[in-house]
Amino acid sequence: xxxxxGTFTAKGGFRIDSEDQSWNQKTIFPYSLxxxxxxxxxxxxxxxxxRLIVCAASDSSTDGAxxxxxxxxxxxxxxxxEDKRKRDYDRLHNYPSWAKVLENACKYDAELRALLGxxxxxxxxxxxxxxxRVRQKGRDFRKSKTGSVLAFKVxxxxxxxxxxxxxxxFFGSPSDRDVVLFGSVIQSWYVMGRLGAFNSTxxxxxxxxxxxxxxxxVDKGFKVMxxxxxxxxxxxxxxxxxxxxxxxxxxxxxxxxxxxxxxTVLSSEYIGIQEIVFGGQKIGDWEEGMTNTEYGYxxxxx
Numbered sequence: 001x002x003x004x005x006g007t008f009t010a011k012g013g014f015r016i017d018s019e020d021q022s023w024n025q026k027t028i029f030p031y032s033l034x035x036x037x038x039x040x041x042x043x044x045x046x047x048x049x050x051r052l053i054v055c056a057a058s059d060s061s062t063d064g065a066x067x068x069x070x071x072x073x074x075x076x077x078x079x080x081x082e083d084k085r086k087r088d089y090d091r092l093h094n095y096p097s098w099a100k101v102l103e104n105a106c107k108y109d110a111e112l113r114a115l116l117g118x119x120x121x122x123x124x125x126x127x128x129x130x131x132x133r134v135r136q137k138g139r140d141f142r143k144s145k146t147g148s149v150l151a152f153k154v155x156x157x158x159x160x161x162x163x164x165x166x167x168x169x170f171f172g173s174p175s176d177r178d179v180v181l182f183g184s185v186i187q188s189w190y191v192m193g194r195l196g197a198f199n200s201t202x203x204x205x206x207x208x209x210x211x212x213x214x215x216x217x218v219d220k221g222f223k224v225m226x227x228x229x230x231x232x233x234x235x236x237x238x239x240x241x242x243x244x245x246x247x248x249x250x251x252x253x254x255x256x257x258x259x260x261x262x263x264t265v266l267s268s269e270y271i272g273i274q275e276i277v278f279g280g281q282k283i284g285d286w287e288e289g290m291t292n293t294e295y296g297y298x299x300x301x302x
Contacts (some may be wrong), residue, residue: 099123104128135176148272152258159279161248163232164265167283168242171272173296180270183235183300185266186244189259193229193248198255201225227251237298241284244302 070078104119106113119125148171158164174182190247192198202224208214230249235242248255256278267273277283291297 032119056283093167096123098271102126147268147269152267152273153275157277157279163247164279165243165245167277167280168273169275169284170240171274173240174237175270177299179237179300182271185262186235187302188227190232193255196226196228198251198258199224199227200254232302234302235300238286238290239296241286
């Protein structure tokens with residue numbers, strides 16, 4: 001039986017030693033003859049790759065989703081991201097242009113920003129809040145003073161102080177706030193007349209000088225025949241017109257002067273009045289029996 005063994009020599013060769021039981025033979029081969037063979041068969045070692053395996057803890061909430069590879073928290077996060085993506089898409093493609101205008105205006109208008117509040121981003125809620133403000137305060141809801149710099153016109157048309165309407169033409173349809181303010185003035189006027197305030201027969205101080213400590217005669221004032229406002233109706237509004245029916249009773253025309261004095265300041269500071277007509281059955285485009293609020297009808301109960 002023969003054995004062969006190869007080793008590298010110091011002079012750059014490769015030696016094969018062959019041995020058997022009967023003879024010994026040594027043969028030296030050139031090193032360059034076997035170098036390509038070793039280069040082709042000896043391959044460098046590749047670094048071993050390491051895997052990171054993360055195992056999620058078992059949870060009873062995920063029993064229904066076994067095999068999906070997700071957790072309940074992960075699914076919630078995915079849903080949140082999907083909802084946000086949908087909102088962003090709707091905001092870019094389906095968001096109303098008027099809502100964008102309002103949002104941009106909020107940057108420079110503190111009152112509008114306070115009005116919209118947490119409704120920004122919800123066009124339907126934004127629309128409802130703006131409509132409510134316009135209904136309560138008028139169309140120009142940013143205007144603090146809504147009076148008129150022009151004096152109103154006063155006309156009498158067969159005015160009967162015991163049975164007549166007083167008509168009021170405004171510059172625009174009064175808001176709910178205007179209705180309450182105007183109605184309160186007329187109501188106060190009626191209460192004063194009901195208590196006998198409009199009695200020209202007892203004007204002791206009207207023509208007196210206040211420089212010499214005038215004296216008021218209470219007995220004379222007590223003996224004067226009282227003059228009382230009798231009746232008044234609720235105040236009705238249709239668009240930019242309003243009316244109230246009155247029965248002045250025994251009150252003097254002095255009551256009309258007092259009313260006009262009050263309405264002069266009211267018109268210049270708060271509610272612009274264009275014309276006041278005493279008497280007449282129909283003024284402007286007033287429609288009898290029309291009490292539908294959707295068509296601009298409003299009223300103030302005295």
